[in-house]
Amino acid sequence: MVADIARVLYHESTILSRLDEMAHQITSDYADKELTVVSILNGSFIFMADLLRRVPLPLQIDSWSVSSYHGTKSRGQIQFRQQTIADVRGRHVLLLDDILDSGLTLRAIQERLATESGAASIRSCVLLRKSVTRETAIDADYIGFDIPNEFVVGYGLDYNEQYRNLPYIGVLKEEAIRRHAR
Ligand code: XMP
Numbered sequence: 001m002v003a004d005i006a007r008v009l010y011h012e013s014t015i016l017s018r019l020d021e022m023a024h025q026i027t028s029d030y031a032d033k034e035l036t037v038v039s040i041l042n043g044s045f046i047f048m049a050d051l052l053r054r055v056p057l058p059l060q061i062d063s064w065s066v067s068s069y070h071g072t073k074s075r076g077q078i079q080f081r082q083q084t085i086a087d088v089r090g091r092h093v094l095l096l097d098d099i100l101d102s103g104l105t106l107r108a109i110q111e112r113l114a115t116e117s118g119a120a121s122i123r124s125c126v127l128l129r130k131s132v133t134r135e136t137a138i139d140a141d142y143i144g145f146d147i148p149n150e151f152v153v154g155y156g157l158d159y160n161e162q163y164r165n166l167p168y169i170g171v172l173k174e175e176a177i178r179r180h181a182r
Pocket of ligand 1: 040043068097098099100101102103104105106150151152153154157158159
């Protein structure tokens with residue numbers, strides 16, 4: 001697994017330091033608000049666990065399972081794996097996602113929440129933002145790190161469901177991408 005990583009972008013200690021800063025900001029912004037955090041699975045499960053343990057607010061947590069990727073390319077179409085969403089009427093929703101790439105995933109989720117949920121506000125928080133020309137005009141409100149346009153894995157991010165348990169974020173070698181390609 002480690003041999004498939006071309007280079008480490010962020011070690012765990014660096015990620016956790018950045019999460020301290022993000023959590024501080026989120027805690028201050030939502031101090032007097034009814035907050036529901038909606039995390040987008042599977043990629044954000046480690047990010048969610050580490051970030052939210054640093055946010056000492058009485059928040060609620062929901063998770064949505066969606067898929068948009070096939071291999072290293074976005075399919076451009078978001079599939080929601082569940083039909084119902086938590087009741088967030090009148091609450092402030094913070095979406096958590098692992099990475100903002102084309103932006104299609106975040107846009108689809110924000111649109112669904114905006115039309116179906118009755119939330120008081122909807123904002124988003126991503127651990128990584130890829131420097132690409134996005135297919136849709138969308139940005140996140142909280143961003144952990146800006147990264148180059150390379151395929152990254154680890155700390156929850158996968159390639160064909162592998163590498164999620166790496167404790168750091170690294171760029172996957174081209175040969176590993178080819179080897180796993182279906
Ligand atoms: P979009 O393109 O909709 O993508 O913004 C968001 C989802 O795509 C996955 N994604 C990646 N997964 N390494 C990964 O392991 C990457 O470099 C990468 N880029 C996008 C991810 O699941 C994200 O939520």
